[in-house]
Amino acid sequence: MMDFTEEQLERYSRHILLEEVGVEGQEKLLSAKVLIVGAGGLGAPVSLYLAAAGVGTIGIVDNDVVDLSNLQRQVVHFHKDINVAKVESAKEKMLAINPDLVVKTYKKYLCADNIREIIKDYDFVVEGTDNFPAKFLINDACVMEGIPFSHGGILRFDGQAMTVVPGESSCYRCTFRNPPPPDAVPTCSQAGVLGAIAGMLGTIQATEALKYIIGVGDLLTDTLLSFDAKKMHFRKVKLQRQDDCPICGKNPTITELVDAEQAVCSI
Amino acid sequence: MAQSRKSDAVRNCRGVGCPMNLVYTKVELAKLESGQVLEVILDDGPPINNVPGSLEREKHIILGKEQLADGAWSILVKKA
Numbered sequence: 001m002m003d004f005t006e007e008q009l010e011r012y013s014r015h016i017l018l019e020e021v022g023v024e025g026q027e028k029l030l031s032a033k034v035l036i037v038g039a040g041g042l043g044a045p046v047s048l049y050l051a052a053a054g055v056g057t058i059g060i061v062d063n064d065v066v067d068l069s070n071l072q073r074q075v076v077h078f079h080k081d082i083n084v085a086k087v088e089s090a091k092e093k094m095l096a097i098n099p100d101l102v103v104k105t106y107k108k109y110l111c112a113d114n115i116r117e118i119i120k121d122y123d124f125v126v127e128g129t130d131n132f133p134a135k136f137l138i139n140d141a142c143v144m145e146g147i148p149f150s151h152g153g154i155l156r157f158d159g160q161a162m163t164v165v166p167g168e169s170s171c172y173r174c175t176f177r178n179p180p181p182p183d184a185v186p187t188c189s190q191a192g193v194l195g196a197i198a199g200m201l202g203t204i205q206a207t208e209a210l211k212y213i214i215g216v217g218d219l220l221t222d223t224l225l226s227f228d229a230k231k232m233h234f235r236k237v238k239l240q241r242q243d244d245c246p247i248c249g250k251n252p253t254i255t256e257l258v259d260a261e262q263a264v265c266s267i
Numbered sequence: 268m269a270q271s272r273k274s275d276a277v278r279n280c281r282g283v284g285c286p287m288n289l290v291y292t293k294v295e296l297a298k299l300e301s302g303q304v305l306e307v308i309l310d311d312g313p314p315i316n317n318v319p320g321s322l323e324r325e326k327h328i329i330l331g332k333e334q335l336a337d338g339a340w341s342i343l344v345k346k347a
């Protein structure tokens with residue numbers, strides 16, 4: 001058994017008290033490595049809760065700097081952080097909550113050339129990106145590396161999440177097959193988003209990451225959870241793995257990662 | 268050892284309130300094998316009223332309870 005310090009026992013006491021977490025579950029959290037892709041609306045609550053939970057190693061990827069328009073929903077960034085790299089701003093807050101952690105920052109865009117190298121050392125990936133090419137790239141790379149991940153997306157008043165355990169459950173491509181044409185869907189915050197739903201969905205993703213690490217409960221595998229916050233209506237749609245999925249099906253046609261055309265958000 | 272029955276480990280939680288007494292107890296139990304016995308010393312009042320029930324909810328077995336001369340309680344817990 002790991003030797004907990006007095007401070008750790010007190011910090012994590014509300015986890016240890018839970019029968020389903022206990023000492024063993026907290027040990028798993030402390031030795032876990034989770035990568036958060038995107039330090040935006042979803043990555044903000046995810047990074048705060050994973051740091052608070054004591055996930056021992058947290059990686060965070062984002063190429064952007066904090067912009068004034070981010071602060072309406074990206075609660076890990078403060079007014080003083082405008083123009084600071086988002087990954088550095090998020091790292092500062094995570095370590096301020098919990099100095100026990102190792103936080104690794106990647107100030108870059110994930111692309112076909114670097115993604116497998118970055119994700120391969122992590123136990124779980126939380127995808128909180130704002131564009132479809134990235135979502136498909138992360139799905140494909142995680143399937144290839146066999147790394148479970150949580151997909152999350154928000155727009156206006158709506159959110160959706162699913163969890164993928166490669167080899168066991170359906171992947172993002174089983175359901176969504178290909179990225180929509182760049183001009184078909186508003187992918188960026190251009191369309192507007194109610195700030196608090198980033199917290200609603202991000203905390204669902206953080207919960208999935210913690211559940212996976214601890215090994216408790218039922219994940220959102222083969223399930224698309226979506227909500228409409230205007231009516232506070234939640235629903236779950238059952239999904240199925242597809243034999244003809246181009247990445248996780250019987251005869252995968254995607255055998256190498258390629259960068260899809262980036263959906264550019266014109267300002 | 269307060270009770271005649273043998274225990275494999277002892278944790279003194281005198282002066283430790285709820286819920287940290289339960290946290291310490293769970294930490295000690297985590298070090299033991301299933302079937303081994305832990306003696307825990309708990310204060311009178313909320314600690315002795317709450318901790319044994321919480322342990323039972325996690326399927327551990329309370330083998331015995333006895334009040335000590337100073338008013339604290341000794342309980343014997345068999346790990347699930």
Ligand SMILES: [Zn+2]
Pocket residue numbers: 170171172173174175242245246247248249
């Ligand atoms: Zn698939």
